Amino acid sequence: MAAFPAVAQSEWTKVRSVRSTVWTLAATFLVTLIAGFLISLVTNLNYEDATKDLHTPFDATSTAFSGIILGELAIVVFGVLAVGNEYSSGMIRVSLAAVPQRAILMTAKIAVLTGIALAVSLVTVFITFFAGQAALGGHSTGLGEPNVLRAVFGAACYLTLLCLFSAGMTVVLRNQTLALGILMPFFFLLSPILSIVPWVENVARYFPDRAGSAAIQVYQPSDQPYGPWVGLLICALWTAAALVCGYLVLQKRDA
Structure with missing residues (x-):
């Protein structure tokens, strides 16, 4: 039986090699930081116009994280490529031959991806937060203000969960091109569009990205049916379902 630390080391080598x-992780950091900083700067320069129609207090934290929608797309791509490269190259057969215990293989993959995604996400959100607050000037907030630190950590957990959800779906589909062809339009187009369509917006609120993004908000909108922790839990349930389905597919199908 293959030892878990050795399998985890092998999975780490696969990802970093x-x-x-590596480029998608760098893109996660850069696009989140740059977009968040620029939007915060523009908001500061046009503060009266930017906040005149708000129904809740101005949220300096979520403003700094305005670019996270681009960062989430990059980390979704990372989750897909980190798993899908093995299928596209045929290396999954070698992995299964070396580690026939598929539960160990799957657990090691997810453990390594969780560690990488969480580390990158934490660095990304903290630097983005401080850069955004610097751009907001007198309209900024601090980590010591109520719910701000929770929102910052919530942003990191949100990005990590989306990465793992994407990895699980890639194991289910066993094809990185197909996974990208489904997940990218879903997160970038379908989910945002459905969230503003009157007949289906109540359903769209429970999509993984819509629910998870509630964790980034310091102030809960009046029309939102759940708070930040429940939203993060909904996103976590979607992720758990994708990973369980991925494991079942890995168990029942030949590579």
């Missing part, structure tokens, strides 16, 4: 996964 593929250039595309």
Whole structure:
């Protein structure tokens, strides 16, 4: 039986040795930071116009994280590539031959991805937060204000969960091109569009990205049926379902 630490080390080597996964992690950091800083700067320069129609207090934290929608797309791509590269290259057969205990293999993959995604997400959200607050000037907030630190950690957990959800779906589909072809339009187009369509917006609120993004908010909108922790839990349930389905597919299908 393969030892878990050795399998985890192998999975870590697979991830860091593929250039595309490294670039997607760098993109997660850069696009979240740059977009958040620029939007915060523009908001500060046009504060009266930007806040005149708000129904809740101005949320300096979520403003700094305005670019996270781009960062989430990058980390979704990372989750897909980190798993899908093995299927596209055929290396999954080698992995299963070396580690026939598929539960150990799957657990090691998820453990490594969780560690990487969480570490990158924490660095990203904290630097983005401080950069955004600097851009907001006199309209900024601090980590010591109520719910702000929770929102910052919530942003990191949100990005990590989306990465794991994408990885689980890639194991289910066993094809990185197909996974990207489904997940990218869903997160970038379908979910945002459905969230503003009157007949289906109540359903769209429970999609993983819509629910998880509630964790980033310091102030809960009056029309939102759940708070930040419940939203993060909904996102976590979607992620758990994707990972369980991925494991079942890995168990029942040949590579």
